[in-house]
Amino acid sequence: MIKINENFNKLQASYLFSDIAKRVTAFQQANPDKAIIKLGIGDVTRALPDACIQAFHAGVDEMANDHSFHGYGPEQGYDFLREAIAQNDFQARGCDIAADEVFVSDGAKCDSGNFQEIFATDITVAIPDPVYPVYVDTNVMAGRSGEASDGRYAGLVYLDGNKANGFIPDLPSTPVDLIYLCFPNNPTGATASQAQLQQWVDYAREHKALILFDAAYEAFIQDDSLPHSIFEVEGAREVAVEFRSFSKNAGFTGTRCAYTVVPKECMAYTATGEQVPVYGLWNRRHTTKFNSVSYPVQKAAAAAYSEAGKQQIKALIDYYMENAKYIREKMQALGYDCIGGENSPYIWIDAKGDSWDFFDTLLNQAGVVCTPGAGFGKCGEGFIRISAFNSLENVQKAMQRISQAL
Ligand code: PLP
Numbered sequence: 001m002i003k004i005n006e007n008f009n010k011l012q013a014s015y016l017f018s019d020i021a022k023r024v025t026a027f028q029q030a031n032p033d034k035a036i037i038k039l040g041i042g043d044v045t046r047a048l049p050d051a052c053i054q055a056f057h058a059g060v061d062e063m064a065n066d067h068s069f070h071g072y073g074p075e076q077g078y079d080f081l082r083e084a085i086a087q088n089d090f091q092a093r094g095c096d097i098a099a100d101e102v103f104v105s106d107g108a109k110c111d112s113g114n115f116q117e118i119f120a121t122d123i124t125v126a127i128p129d130p131v132y133p134v135y136v137d138t139n140v141m142a143g144r145s146g147e148a149s150d151g152r153y154a155g156l157v158y159l160d161g162n163k164a165n166g167f168i169p170d171l172p173s174t175p176v177d178l179i180y181l182c183f184p185n186n187p188t189g190a191t192a193s194q195a196q197l198q199q200w201v202d203y204a205r206e207h208k209a210l211i212l213f214d215a216a217y218e219a220f221i222q223d224d225s226l227p228h229s230i231f232e233v234e235g236a237r238e239v240a241v242e243f244r245s246f247s248k249n250a251g252f253t254g255t256r257c258a259y260t261v262v263p264k265e266c267m268a269y270t271a272t273g274e275q276v277p278v279y280g281l282w283n284r285r286h287t288t289k290f291n292s293v294s295y296p297v298q299k300a301a302a303a304a305y306s307e308a309g310k311q312q313i314k315a316l317i318d319y320y321m322e323n324a325k326y327i328r329e330k331m332q333a334l335g336y337d338c339i340g341g342e343n344s345p346y347i348w349i350d351a352k353g354d355s356w357d358f359f360d361t362l363l364n365q366a367g368v369v370c371t372p373g374a375g376f377g378k379c380g381e382g383f384i385r386i387s388a389f390n391s392l393e394n395v396q397k398a399m400q401r402i403s404q405a406l
Contacts, residue, residue: 007143010153014133016375020359027363037398039327039386040369042186042346044251046319048300049312052250055303059296070295075287077104077259081298084305085259089244095231101263101279103286104301106256106293108216108245113138114289115212115241115260116178118281119268123177126157128169130187130376130383132214135180151378160379161188167339167348168192171203179204181230182214184221187376187385188348189340191226197233204239210266210278211240216258219249219317220324221343237263241278248345249313250304257293257301320345323395324388330399331386334406345388348373358384365405368398 024036048056062068076082082099090097105111113134116125121143127135129152139145139156146154157176159169167190172179181200183192204211213230221228230240242261246252266278293301303309328341331349341347351358355372362368362384371387373380388395 005141005143007141007145010140010145010147011137012148012151014375016372020369020371023360023363024369027367031367034367036363036367036369037390037394037401038369039388039390039395039398040371041387041389043253044248044316044320044389045391046251046316048251048255049304049309049316051303051306051309051312052252052300055306056255056296056300059299063296073292073295073298075290075292076100076283077102077292078295078298078302081302082259084302085244088305090229090231090261093228093232095229096237097231097261097263101261103260103262103282104293104298105258105260105286105290108214108243108247108258108260109134111258111260112180112212112214112243114285115243115282116142116144118278118285119178119210120271124155124157124175126159126172126176126179128159128161128180128182128185129378130161130167130185130373130380131180131182132186133376135182135212135214136377151374158377158379161185161190162379163337163339163350166190168196171199175207175209177207177209179209179211180214181211182216184217184340184344184346186217186344187340187346187371187373187380188383189342189344189346190348191221191223191343193225194227194233197227197230197236201230201233201236201239205235208267208269209239210268211236213240213242215242216245217248217344218244219313220321220345222321223343226343231261231263238265238267241266241282246301246304249317250301250309251316252297252301255297255300257297319392320388323390323392326392326395327386327388327399330403334403341388347386347388349384349386351382351384353382355381355384361405362402366398366401368402 082102086099161167167188218228230236245258267275324341337350339348359372371385373383
């Protein structure tokens with residue numbers, strides 16, 4: 001008899017997006033003439049940069065001829081992309097990262113979800129709250145938690161984000177082994193300073209822990225004093241792995257390309273305390289289970305680092321950040337406390353009450369869809385997330401409607 005992985009039974013169904021969809025459909029049926037504006041999604045809305053599209057086309061054309069065709073590529077990604085990443089995203093910012101420490105993949109979702117697999121089941125895992133739900137769910141699937149009760153799984157250590165700490169969690173009070181951090185944060189938009197990241201790196205070094213740092217939104221950082229990578233922090237090479245993505249900067253959400261950086265100094269330990277390089281474990285896992293990203297997509301991603309690509313990506317980021325600024329200023333003018341929107345495309349708004357009530361008010365009174373904060377963890381209750389991923393025209397229209405409704 002085929003038996004299931006019982007850990008899947010522990011997973012709390014995420015009713016968030018189906019609940020949102022149901023409420024939106026009901027509103028649409030009751031108001032067929034009202035055009036809904038969606039500011040709830042974390043998906044980009046603008047086309048790929050032209051430099052990426054040109055390289056993508058050229059890559060496809062190469063596949064059309066026997067002499068230039070590419071079959072399986074290296075599982076870790078082509079050198080041309082790994083080198084461009086190491087130089088532009090790390091060495092140019094003073095981070096000591098080599099091309100062969102970059103593992104190209106088809107998504108930061110898969111990488112941040114899969115990485116835990118190379119560690120023991122009985123480690124203690126610390127996860128921020130609120131945060132991108134993939135970290136919690138994949139650890140539950142792997143059997144690192146007990147049952148859920150009142151929105152939290154037994155056995156996981158939650159790192160609370162709240163107004164008091166500016167949604168930058170404090171260090172855990174009990175020892176942990178694996179730590180997830182996400183800055184700029186989804187959903188709060190909070191971004192950690194160099195000194196704040198240094199505390200985490202120091203903690204990890206002291207406790208022989210490992211940090212999994214999700215920097216999917218680093219391109220939105222505007223404040224030059226803020227680190228874009230955990231490898232800008234001293235000692236991070238020994239205790240941190242970083243996830244990056246082309247999804248949000250270059251609009252690859254539907255094209256799929258991302259990467260994970262694993263420094264060769266990072267160590268994990270056997271049951272008897274012997275050191276094992278995390279690099280070797282991940283390389284083994286990655287090459288066994290993954291056959292890399294298609295050649296044309298890697299060509300398109302590499303074009304993000306051309307001069308034209310950089311300029312076009314900057315223009316995309318500037319566009320979304322204008323939207324973010326507009327949303328933040330309007331909400332503040334209406335008397336709502338906001339976090340984020342300055343170094344991230346998300347604005348995290350204190351709903352001054354129940355997040356679903358606020359969601360309903362925005363939907364029913366303004367025809368605008370946001371995301372209730374409770375969907376990102378217990379600490380998200382009482383907040384909503386508004387996303388800057390839409391056209392400026394829609395953002396302005398949405399904010400005008402919200403101003404009238406509230
Ligand atoms: N990490 C965070 C924090 C995200 O918010 C998202 C997407 O919303 C991802 C990773 C997924 O990135 P990718 O499209 O590369 O899978």
